[in-house]
Amino acid sequence: MNYLVDRIAGVGAYALGVLRAAFELWMVFVGTIAGIWRLYGRRGATRPPGALVEQMHVIGNRSLLFIVVTVGFIGMVMIYQACLQFSRSVGDLSQIGVQFARLIVSDLGPTLTSMMLATRVGAGIAAEIGSMKVTEQVDALRMSGVLPIDYLLVPRFLASIVMTMVLSILGAAIMYGAGGLTAYLSFGVNPRVFYDLAMVEPRHLGLGLLKAFCYGAAIPIVSGFCGLRARGSSEGVGWATTAAVVGSSFAVIALDFMLSVGALWLFGGDV
Amino acid sequence: MIGERAINAVGTRAVAVSREIGGITILFAQILRALLPPRLDGRELVKNLHKMGNRSVPIVALTAFFTGGLMVVQAAPFVQRLQATSLAGWAAGYAVLREVGPILIALMFSGRVGANNTAELGTMTVTEQLDGLRALAIDPIRYLIVPRVVAMMVMLVCLTCIGDLIALAGAMLVAKGVLDIEFGIMYASFVENLSPADFLHGIYKSIAFGLSIAVTSCYFGVTVRGGAVGVGRAVNAAVVAAAVSIMLLDFFLTYLNV
């Protein structure tokens, strides 16, 4: 009986913890939006000099090789599997490229690129901010009258949105290119037949970019939240980094699901 | 000279990456040697199996559910255009079992378990606990690392099996909710079009993924330098290395078509 009560109390405490964390995450998001207004909406606000460009460099340029390698390989694998599937059943591979293009633009390009970015960028942001938190640098910022969210999170947030969109476009292009190459080399699909953008319409592009925008916004918010929650010492930073990778990867998957279902409802079967 | 600087930077980076690959290979060899004869610390193994496996079930289940649903949503346009509802299960199931399921579950596993493992070993390294073990003549590889590597491999395979199942269930639910396809039709579509080979293809991959996540995360954990900042950096490096190795392994395993 006591065991049962303990168990229920444990579940309740856990649920409360989750609710509180969700509330704090929301507050970080609201704070970041307010911070953008504080820094860029008013005249004469003191912005961290050069922080935006630096973060764009860290998040974008430094992820370039990683994105090219991982997304390139997964693009090849995806098309290989699809060709295998089609050749076993339908036997006609001429439609592969057309369908693949549509799928890359509206989903695979931004989503897989962002899954990879969630790993690299999310871990990086959480590790940096978490280290600053446990070494009291965040408190030192506060003592200097600086809001940590403005100083640390706003530049990363803006840089991440821009760079996720840029890298998603690049990732989609690389997947498409690598996919066509694989289809040609392994299954002899004529590149002229493969590289056919007939099915891609503006709304596919719009959906893809919207997804990239949302992922780019979600990754730094989740990771920054995890970093700012870090406590203790090195194990605290480790915990924060782990939570950031899992949290932002999951955010990408969940957002993809919601946006895809939303688009399906909006446009019917013609997404 | 910008050109000279760039070449210099590329060279430095290449040397650094080569050093990491070399270090990981050496650690892998040491792990293999420690497994001969296969003497495992039973308690350490059980503890890790529980921590890495059981505790990861919720996040893997959630990921898998959404993944299965996503595959159906992505297949929806074809299905609706061709009026071929029996294809939905085939398309979603094939993608989930062979490719998307094992990869996404492995990425989540790397984020949760691999990163956590790096952080833990890293903290032990910076607080000199590994030296403490050595001072007691306990081999940290045999005592700490081998149980973790074994636990991660075993548990990723188990989690992939569970995840595959949940993903297929998610696919059925979403097909019912979004496309209004009956459960029976989806089930029949799975049964008719998917073979055990598709499932095994994914499982082979997850074995390889588990091994690579385990070895890279342990490597970056035991080579941490410099306190809390170093631990954060190591975890970052570990998840990046694991993601790259998952993608490369996936590519080669797909081509080998095991």
Place this chain on the structure above:
Amino acid sequence: MIELQDVGVRFASRQVLDGVRLDVARGARLGIIGPAASGKSVLIKVIAGLVAPSSGRLIIDGTDVTGLTEERLAPVRARIGMLFQNYALYDFLTVEGNVGFPLVRRGEPADQVAQRVRDRLRAVGLAGSEHKLPSQLSGGMKKRVGIARATIAAPELVLYDEPTAGLDPVTTSKMYDLLRADHEQSGATAIAVSSDVAALIGFVDTVIFLYQGRAHYQGPAATVADAPDPVVRQFVRGALDGPLVG
């Protein structure tokens, strides 16, 4: 200048501080001592406004600042300098960037900031290390950079969280000489937390002894070793037998 009224702090289910009262006059120097985990660092963070008290009020210069938002707290904090336990130097900035940070944030012109940073660094004995990074400095040097940063904006109140932790005895003496000279010149109020009681009581004029989250004893620093309270006496003298628990 600083007044704490029955301040309590709870972390989850642990009562870290309980009913702490404190009144520090302008220009006074207060030392906070007590066993490990008695809430010393939390108390100093409450005074800095970094930790919000769960109960009670914090009053600075007659103004109640309990529970103000971070933005409202900024002008209050502008008058407070703080030295952190682990220096908390920004590892992405040079020594010059660190020390000048509070001034740059207030929009002071760059040449003026540079001049004041140079003066300040000379005062703490670190002239010429403007362009080093924190990772290139020793522990004692980092503490001194931290002091320079805490005091550059001429604060009315300076908080020191373990100013001499991890320093050898000679460096510790030098550190307190530096703090004494600093405060004699500026007349700023000082509150210091330290585990090194013997060195601390040479700097402060009053001590408060925190014990199990409560302000157990308060009295003049010079006579703390002969305090009427047996727990305080035992703690300060480092005796093994006595009423002190934990």
